[in-house]
């Protein structure tokens with residue numbers, strides 16, 4: 001465990017503060033006045049003093065039930081020996097510095113958070129974020145990569161009451177995340193909280209995994225906490241703060257916008273969203289009439305490209321007179337190179353005659369995207385729907401094939417990704433693969449029928465295949481002909497324990513050739529418009545004899561040794577990537593050989609920052625840039641556009657055509673994420689649109705929830721396609737709403 005390496009004190013309960021904080025938080029009326037000792041001037045800027053001031057403007061009673069729930073940390077162990085349940089609520093959390101000096105040595109990085117929390121149900125525990133998956137995860141918005149921080153404090157949850165703790169970052173070195181780089185850091189998540197026995201100082205478990213019935217602490221989904229923990233990292237050996245730009249429309253009920261920037265020691269210009277910015281708007285005609293506005297940082301995407309910035313914006317009050325004078329005051333807590341924390345102030349005053357009006361849309365760089373339309377004026381926007389063959393058994397009867405197409409049409413979708421290959425079996429008739437019908441041919445070719453129906457409805461069929469899935473059931477003994485690996489056991493992946501897995505070995509040239517031939521044959525026999533590859537990755541590590549031999553011949557290295565643990569040597573990562581690339585390239589060439597214009601897409605990606613820790617060999621960025629695929633989809637299953645865009649941008653900035661990185665929205669809400677507060681956002685689901693049974697524990701998400709996601713990706717990312725996963729989580733009701741609310745305008749595939 002790493003210790004506390006900063007100069008700030010580690011956390012402990014502050015019993016003296018508890019009483020006064022309770023009074024502050026819940027507005028208890030003082031019945032008598034009590035003299036309080038005034039803090040010495042040199043403590044006013046201390047995080048403790050700032051925390052107390054912040055609590056004066058905190059109003060938990062005004063939180064929505066959803067927010068109150070998101071701030072709860074359930075102390076329910078998901079691993080370890082500890083038994084029991086406790087609960088705390090995070091009242092406040094802020095970054096002690098909004099601007100911090102960049103260092104190479106993690107031990108010398110001086111940043112901390114400061115937390116105030118209320119223990120609602122105590123447990124005999126201390127909580128730490130100092131090891132393993134227990135870390136604070138931040139997005140570097142400027143560099144578009146995640147960085148995680150371990151911290152050196154302990155959260156005491158042994159007694160009921162309100163407590164405060166300083167959370168000093170100790171290191172960013174972890175199995176995940178990128179090293180610290182300059183840029184704006186935004187809180188994205190907290191992993192596990194490690195639970196320690198306070199007496200023995202022994203690890204006894206971990207909580208906050210978001211499994212079971214307890215949702216994880218909703219840090220990134222609580223805007224106030226995201227706002228108060230923003231900080232910028234820069235080279236502060238020399239720096240200049242500036243109110244770079246002020247913008248307004250000078251209109252009644254209009255807005256005030258400010259760009260607050262820093263020029264650092266390297267000459268890099270960065271935003272300071274962690275600062276505080278206020279505007280006083282007033283009019284010459286009545287100097288007593290003034291209104292003070294507090295500006296909020298908002299993410300603004302540059303007009304060209306994908307760089308994101310932060311600007312500050314506030315709306316002027318509707319009832320206010322036309323204003324003609326603006327006074328901007330900004331302050332920033334800076335922990336500069338020498339390590340001292342200080343507050344810096346800036347101000348700027350402008351009159352109407354100094355500044356031409358600008359619209360808010362222009363200040364925020366909205367209006368980035370224009371609809372793509374065909375000659376008849378029809379919107380061109382791909383909307384792809386995956387159809388899981390096990391829950392929507394479209395292949396079983398003509399009626400189910402028709403119901404599948406009808407649901408997709410009602411939903412406003414224009415691409416159908418029906419799964420035709422899964423667990424080593426084909427769900428379309430084929431001579432090159434064992435089929436779900438075994439030896440007997442199917443009574444009706446439901447795949448051909450589905451294609452006919454879909455084409456008549458203006459829907460493109462691009463079947464999806466689980467590329468690396470080789471057999472049904474985990475254990476070899478359960479495999480049965482004609483599942484692929486039962487027929488071709490030598491194509492199975494052999495893991496480091498020597499077990500034959502139900503996964504195909506991507507390194508087997510024979511497997512790849514056979515799979516490519518199967519897809520080419522499908523494309524030849526059916527009027528499909530393309531193919532989509534799912535599980536186009538290694539999934540696990542193969543160390544079979546053939547792989548060992550070929551690896552040595554190719555790289556000179558020892559496969560077993562190189563595959564042992566992350567970070568892997570580059571040659572091993574390239575070995576994995578090479579095998580998957582061969583498959584993608586091979587499918588592309590085969591499809592080109594059948595019919596020009598067939599689309600090829602893939603699903604899934606790995607964070608670029610984790611390349612040397614990844615065994616998957618999954619590089620859709622490379623495949624797209626090489627022209628082997630037409631687009632790829634990434635899972636953006638939540639409902640928070642900010643989070644989803646940050647995740648998307650990490651990937652999209654690695655490709656030449658970011659509009660070809662499609663978001664894939666979830667049509668379901670897992671039971672663990674369904675709470676009393678969001679219960680009306682989803683409906684129970686037992687039967688799918690074809691009447692097939694779905695497993696328990698999932699809810700169909702109301703498409704209304706996805707509207708902000710759709711708009712964000714359409715307007716900001718200029719996405720030319722969207723995916724929905726999956727038709728099996730759609731009910732008759734949510735199918736109708738998808739067409740009416742989420743995709744009200746009909747569109748043809750892009």
Ligand SMILES: [Zn+2]
Pocket residue numbers: 493494505507508542543544545546547548
């Ligand atoms: Zn192998």
